[in-house]
Amino acid sequence: AVPFEQAFDEVRQLRTADTKAFSEALIRLEARKPEASPLMRERLRVLQAHRMVITGDTAGAIALLKELSGPGMPDPLRFEAGGLLANTYAITREFHDALQTLEFVLPLESSVADRDIRHTVLQSAGIVYNLVGEFRIGLRYAERMLSESPTGRSLCLNGNLVLESRLGLGMTISQQEADDTVRNCEAAGEPILAGFSREYVARWHHGQGRTREALQLLEQGLEPVERAGYPILIGQFHAAIAQYRMALGDRAGAASHARQAVTLLAPHTSLLAIVVAYRVLYEIEEAGDDASATLAAYRQYSDAERAYFNDVKSREMAYQVVRHQSLQQAQQIELLHQKNQLLELQQRVSEQRAQNWLLLALVLIAGMTSVGYWAYKTKRLQVRLKRMTETDALTGISNRQHFSGRAAAALGECARDAEPAVLVMFDLDHFKQVNDRFGHAAGDWALRRVAEAARPLCRNVDVFGRLGGEEFALFLPGLDAAAGIRLAGDVQARFGAIDTGAAGYGFRIAASFGVAAVDSAGYSLATLMHQADQAMYAAKRGGRGQVRVFETAMESDTFEMSPAPIDLLRRGQRDDVTNPAATQPSDTNAQRAIA
Numbered sequence: 222a223v224p225f226e227q228a229f230d231e232v233r234q235l236r237t238a239d240t241k242a243f244s245e246a247l248i249r250l251e252a253r254k255p256e257a258s259p260l261m262r263e264r265l266r267v268l269q270a271h272r273m274v275i276t277g278d279t280a281g282a283i284a285l286l287k288e289l290s291g292p293g294m295p296d297p298l299r300f301e302a303g304g305l306l307a308n309t310y311a312i313t314r315e316f317h318d319a320l321q322t323l324e325f326v327l328p329l330e331s332s333v334a335d336r337d338i339r340h341t342v343l344q345s346a347g348i349v350y351n352l353v354g355e356f357r358i359g360l361r362y363a364e365r366m367l368s369e370s371p372t373g374r375s376l377c378l379n380g381n382l383v384l385e386s387r388l389g390l391g392m393t394i395s396q397q398e399a400d401d402t403v404r405n406c407e408a409a410g411e412p413i414l415a416g417f418s419r420e421y422v423a424r425w426h427h428g429q430g431r432t433r434e435a436l437q438l439l440e441q442g443l444e445p446v447e448r449a450g451y452p453i454l455i456g457q458f459h460a461a462i463a464q465y466r467m468a469l470g471d472r473a474g475a476a477s478h479a480r481q482a483v484t485l486l487a488p489h490t491s492l493l494a495i496v497v498a499y500r501v502l503y504e505i506e507e508a509g510d511d512a513s514a515t516l517a518a519y520r521q522y523s524d525a526e527r528a529y530f531n532d533v534k535s536r537e538m539a540y541q542v543v544r545h546q547s548l549q550q551a552q553q554i555e556l557l558h559q560k561n562q563l564l565e566l567q568q569r570v571s572e573q574r575a576q577n578w579l580l581l582a583l584v585l586i587a588g589m590t591s592v593g594y595w596a597y598k599t600k601r602l603q604v605r606l607k608r609m610t611e612t613d614a615l616t617g618i619s620n621r622q623h624f625s626g627r628a629a630a631a632l633g634e635c636a637r638d639a640e641p642a643v644l645v646m647f648d649l650d651h652f653k654q655v656n657d658r659f660g661h662a663a664g665d666w667a668l669r670r671v672a673e674a675a676r677p678l679c680r681n682v683d684v685f686g687r688l689g690g691e692e693f694a695l696f697l698p699g700l701d702a703a704a705g706i707r708l709a710g711d712v713q714a715r716f717g718a719i720d721t722g723a724a725g726y727g728f729r730i731a732a733s734f735g736v737a738a739v740d741s742a743g744y745s746l747a748t749l750m751h752q753a754d755q756a757m758y759a760a761k762r763g764g765r766g767q768v769r770v771f772e773t774a775m776e777s778d779t780f781e782m783s784p785a786p787i788d789l790l791r792r793g794q795r796d797d798v799t800n801p802a803a804t805q806p807s808d809t810n811a812q813r814a815i816a
């Protein structure tokens with residue numbers, strides 16, 4: 222007999238290709254359980270959960286998969302089981318749970334070396350994101366997997382994911398792509414997946430006005446799909462055939478297929494295919510002269526349509542609920558809120574001013590106490606508002622504007638007393654990947670931890686601010702460049718100690734630091750900021766995770782590389798110039814920073 226692991230892989234490959242053979246082979250494999258390693262035994266349970274899903278015991282599968290993807294289990298197992306769990310939730314239409322499961326499952330991808338397992342889970346993720354209307358994310362997963370040259374079943378699934386996402390986004394598809402996808406699925410011996418690809422391609426043909434081709438494609442594919450025995454897919458075929466026959470004027474054929482679709486799909490009230498089938502039946506009745514039959518058909522059609530739209534809405538809602546709001550939105554809201562408060566305050570102040578005269582009279586009677594109270598309240602409001610406009614909403618430290626104001630004032634004092642001063646600027650490394658891989662909420666979490674980590678190292682006279690995005694600055698009056706370097710090192714060490722596990726992820730936080738002191742910049746904040754930025758830029762270019770002090774050579778460096786003005790280099794273009802990794806996703810540095 223073949224070794225257990227090999228037998229296991231063979232059984233696993235059967236799971237969608239031939240469900241009956243899969244169930245039988247799984248029973249034989251279960252008998253060999255004593256030979257299996259502890260991890261393989263748990264993976265065997267994942268396959269058992271898969272069988273439960275196939276046989277309709279989704280509740281049993283969910284309970285088992287929750288256990289297998291639980292926090293105590295090894296990461297690769299959690300990943301594999303969690304992927305199937307998300308998939309199962311999608312089948313039971315619990316999209317909120319599906320998305321929440323993916324939130325913890327996807328970051329575990331790096332713990333799994335086996336491409337097939339990784340792709341299986343990423344494909345489930347792609348399918349779920351498409352189901353909630355996030356086709357762009359689905360497409361991104363599919364394209365990422367395609368870049369790893371999948372074969373067989375995986376190639377077929379990815380092709381389907383690409384077609385589904387592109388159709389969802391209203392993008393174009395090439396004839397070649399459409400043909401290849403169907404052919405790849407057929408070649409993989411996956412009749413059900415081949416059926417799905419035919420269905421997508423037919424939909425595309427129909428959308429392009431080639432209804433005859435769409436019809437032919439489905440009619441040719443109907444027989445193998447019926448043999449594969451997956452009722453939803455067979456129903457979808459019948460519904461689409463009915464729709465296309467109707468469009469081509471064949472009412473009798475359309476009616477017969479529509480009825481078959483309704484019979485097969487009746488338990489799944491929120492499918493688009495059932496809406497299509499009912500619409501065909503309604504259109505046929507409408508052309509006849511039986512008014513009450515027309516009305517009855519119309520009711521069924523409109524009920525189905527309403528159920529479908531409600532379902533689409535609730536899926537999209539699930540995504541919105543699970544996805545944490547992006548910072549930009551949050552900041553915009555915050556800004557509006559602050560503006561409102563300012564207006565409110567201005568109004569209140571002017572109202573209060575008007576009332577002050579009246580108050581004067583009252584003061585004569587009520588005494589000074591009430592004036593004091595009034596002034597105190599106004600003052601408190603003003604102070605609160607001032608604080609709000611000065612701080613960065615996410616991290617609670619100074620925002621760019623306030624930082625600049627305070628640093629300029631402190632620098633002025635240093636100039637007057639001929640004291641040293643140093644500016645330390647830093648920018649988190651590969652932060653985009655934190656957002657991309659773990660979501661904006663994780664990125665926000667990291668930004669807050671970063672501010673918290675650096676703040677305790679500041680003295681009262683120091684100014685600490687967030688300049689924007691993942692860029693921060695510390696202004697240290699009375700200190701020189703050497704002290705700035707030391708501080709940068711201490712801050713970096715504290716970043717290294719941040720436990721991202723607390724946020725449920727595993728990534729490393731590091732930054733590139735640029736230091737500039739008044740020895741080189743003079744007492745101009747603009748020059749200090751510019752020089753610290755140049756030094757930080759050199760730290761990025763030098764491999765990130767380092768501290769660099771400004772040197773005049775850096776200045777000329779920049780200009781040699783590009784004649785663009787500094788400002789332009791600062792925004793966006795800098796990556797292209799200094800970080801070839803930006804265009805090479807396989808950059809090993811980038812991988813390491815996240816791992």
Ligand SMILES: Nc1nc2c(ncn2[C@@H]2O[C@H](COP(=O)(O)OP(=O)(O)OP(=O)(O)O)[C@@H](O)[C@H]2O)c(=O)[nH]1
Binds near residue numbers: 651652662765800
């Ligand atoms: N979560 C979150 N992300 C932010 C915020 N502000 C900026 N970002 C993101 O920070 C990322 C910055 O990316 P890049 O400028 O490409 O830099 P990077 O990925 O850190 O790479 P290097 O700086 O070159 O090491 C972008 O993805 C921004 O969307 C924020 O307030 N919250």
